[in-house]
Amino acid sequence: VAQFHCLTFLTDYGLEDAFVAVCHAVASQISPDLRITDITHLVPLGDIRRGAAVLAQAVPYFPPAVHVAVVDPGVGTARLGVAVQAGGSLFVGPDNGLLSAAVAVAGGAVRAVSLTNRALWRETTTATFHGRDIFMPVAARLAVEVVTVDRFGNVQLSLPGADAPRAGLTPGRTVTLTWDGGEVAVPFVTTFGEVAPGEPLCYRDSGDWVAVAVAGGDAARRFGLRPGTRMTLIVT
Amino acid sequence: VAQFHCLTFLTDYGLEDAFVAVCHAVASQISPDLRITDITHLVPLGDIRRGAAVLAQAVPYFPPAVHVAVVDPGVGTARLGVAVQAGGSLFVGPDNGLLSAAVAVAGGAVRAVSLTNRALWRETTTATFHGRDIFMPVAARLAVEVVTVDRFGNVQLSLPGADAPRAGLTPGRTVTLTWDGGEVAVPFVTTFGEVAPGEPLCYRDSGDWVAVAVAGGDAARRFGLRPGTRMTLIVT
Amino acid sequence: VAQFHCLTFLTDYGLEDAFVAVCHAVASQISPDLRITDITHLVPLGDIRRGAAVLAQAVPYFPPAVHVAVVDPGVGTARLGVAVQAGGSLFVGPDNGLLSAAVAVAGGAVRAVSLTNRALWRETTTATFHGRDIFMPVAARLAVEVVTVDRFGNVQLSLPGADAPRAGLTPGRTVTLTWDGGEVAVPFVTTFGEVAPGEPLCYRDSGDWVAVAVAGGDAARRFGLRPGTRMTLIVT
Numbered sequence: 226v227a228q229f230h231c232l233t234f235l236t237d238y239g240l241e242d243a244f245v246a247v248c249h250a251v252a253s254q255i256s257p258d259l260r261i262t263d264i265t266h267l268v269p270l271g272d273i274r275r276g277a278a279v280l281a282q283a284v285p286y287f288p289p290a291v292h293v294a295v296v297d298p299g300v301g302t303a304r305l306g307v308a309v310q311a312g313g314s315l316f317v318g319p320d321n322g323l324l325s326a327a328v329a330v331a332g333g334a335v336r337a338v339s340l341t342n343r344a345l346w347r348e349t350t351t352a353t354f355h356g357r358d359i360f361m362p363v364a365a366r367l368a369v370e371v372v373t374v375d376r377f378g379n380v381q382l383s384l385p386g387a388d389a390p391r392a393g394l395t396p397g398r399t400v401t402l403t404w405d406g407g408e409v410a411v412p413f414v415t416t417f418g419e420v421a422p423g424e425p426l427c428y429r430d431s432g433d434w435v436a437v438a439v440a441g442g443d444a445a446r447r448f449g450l451r452p453g454t455r456m457t458l459i460v461t
Numbered sequence: 462v463a464q465f466h467c468l469t470f471l472t473d474y475g476l477e478d479a480f481v482a483v484c485h486a487v488a489s490q491i492s493p494d495l496r497i498t499d500i501t502h503l504v505p506l507g508d509i510r511r512g513a514a515v516l517a518q519a520v521p522y523f524p525p526a527v528h529v530a531v532v533d534p535g536v537g538t539a540r541l542g543v544a545v546q547a548g549g550s551l552f553v554g555p556d557n558g559l560l561s562a563a564v565a566v567a568g569g570a571v572r573a574v575s576l577t578n579r580a581l582w583r584e585t586t587t588a589t590f591h592g593r594d595i596f597m598p599v600a601a602r603l604a605v606e607v608v609t610v611d612r613f614g615n616v617q618l619s620l621p622g623a624d625a626p627r628a629g630l631t632p633g634r635t636v637t638l639t640w641d642g643g644e645v646a647v648p649f650v651t652t653f654g655e656v657a658p659g660e661p662l663c664y665r666d667s668g669d670w671v672a673v674a675v676a677g678g679d680a681a682r683r684f685g686l687r688p689g690t691r692m693t694l695i696v697t
Numbered sequence: 698v699a700q701f702h703c704l705t706f707l708t709d710y711g712l713e714d715a716f717v718a719v720c721h722a723v724a725s726q727i728s729p730d731l732r733i734t735d736i737t738h739l740v741p742l743g744d745i746r747r748g749a750a751v752l753a754q755a756v757p758y759f760p761p762a763v764h765v766a767v768v769d770p771g772v773g774t775a776r777l778g779v780a781v782q783a784g785g786s787l788f789v790g791p792d793n794g795l796l797s798a799a800v801a802v803a804g805g806a807v808r809a810v811s812l813t814n815r816a817l818w819r820e821t822t823t824a825t826f827h828g829r830d831i832f833m834p835v836a837a838r839l840a841v842e843v844v845t846v847d848r849f850g851n852v853q854l855s856l857p858g859a860d861a862p863r864a865g866l867t868p869g870r871t872v873t874l875t876w877d878g879g880e881v882a883v884p885f886v887t888t889f890g891e892v893a894p895g896e897p898l899c900y901r902d903s904g905d906w907v908a909v910a911v912a913g914g915d916a917a918r919r920f921g922l923r924p925g926t927r928m929t930l931i932v933t
Binding site for chain 3: 243246247251357
């Protein structure tokens, strides 16, 4: 059985322009293994209530996924974007109520962060196309998978070490990983010695991939992680 | 060349709701390797004749595939769903004439079964959304592939042994496998000893996958099967 | 990270018929690893100017790709199809101005060929459905990837030797390979001895795949090619 990370996409962009395809392209370049499913792009323009209802109706039929929704009459104002974790899934979009019903259906928010970390955005960002410039890039960067587990139980993620700073992973930050059935918040460190024995940590491993380990222990066994486990990663 | 199993999808659901995406999600969770191609979802509501024509027009351009079509003004009545094998492909939908022209184009029906095996349906089933609850789950469960062939020529399918009862595979049933260029009907048994030497059988192998073998023989060679061969599986 | 070759598709076919799905099916059968992204199929019928604008707007967000566009009021006349290389990407469609703006955005044409090589078309070709019969088959056949590099640095492409004549690859022809960051034109030959030491060549290797080599040298190192490098291949 192939592993894939599911990203759903719902907007009011319509189907007559290239907007939807451009968002797909941006996400696929960041995370080529994503399988993107369009929920609908025919939400009536700016109709947050309708978008929220359709999203909430769809979510229960998906596996743990990253759900991106954009119905955003306030784009370009001071209104912020948000990522909300709920029930093993992640919801990304404008903080205008669009995501609320779906988050409730998924079991309620366990964490929410504002999308203020510009390192996760596209490099050039416009005032009016946040689906392309903010929501899709952030969503694609938050979606990671367990790639391999070595014989010590260290868990290598699908995130190159070279991309770590861009994802906000710098020494001293806290990384929260969430997957279907669990979550853990660990410090991002340079060496194992920075945490006490038996404590978990996140670091750039010897092959220069971002990895999760337990000092003197077995992270895969401790957290029940195995190759293909799909996770979302939030840095605070 | 990557192997994939092609599933096509044609409905009158429209593109404004989450109906199509929900059906994709249901099928992908059952069978993650499926490649789903939407033929159209803009068949005029309830227009069986138009749906039949569009489906028949599309089918010749696809490889052997599972074709799911839902234009179903009679949903919720006693009318049954049906799966029809024709020319290496499988057609799944309501038994209201929608599939007929496509089946004829594919070479004519070689077998048809009513979708009465509730083990193949979604666990919760509604009266009005058979695309999600019956047609897609059944179609996804009927689509299997040869995963590996061992050195004895035993052919392991992409169906975990644990899912066998749910697919109707219990001792005493007959399994009909159809692929591009062949078909075979074999008994589902517990041990090789239940069939005569030289006879084919279907069983749960030592790794607990559903497999096809020939007692004292080489099933892969006998039937021309190799890793990646796409099959449909019907239990009677 | 999975490798894939991206093909985009823009037309005025609409979404109510099977036209788009049939084109997907044709391309996927020729090149199963293609990831096809629909840009839009709702260009107003025959509106070349609008199609050109939408395509040009989308292209910058894609990786090097094969872009197929069909808005073609002149289908069935003597007007020819064209394939244009620009900036590591390939643009395929009618030679009526539809591709021009996108080619300019991609950095300008470095090569253009008329699609007169019938070996690359579908076997049966109609006067009115060039998307299915010419543009998609040609595009899918021009898209190849590096599959493996052997220890001598010979570069095996994702094109079976048996398909070489059909792709126009016969002794004496010149093959131009283009990828992100480079291009090379080499003779198609039967044996290494037909070129001078140190010269590059294209041939059917011992496993009967189309491959690129340097006589007495290392083609992978010379051209910076590695497994997964996506190329387009034009024969002149």
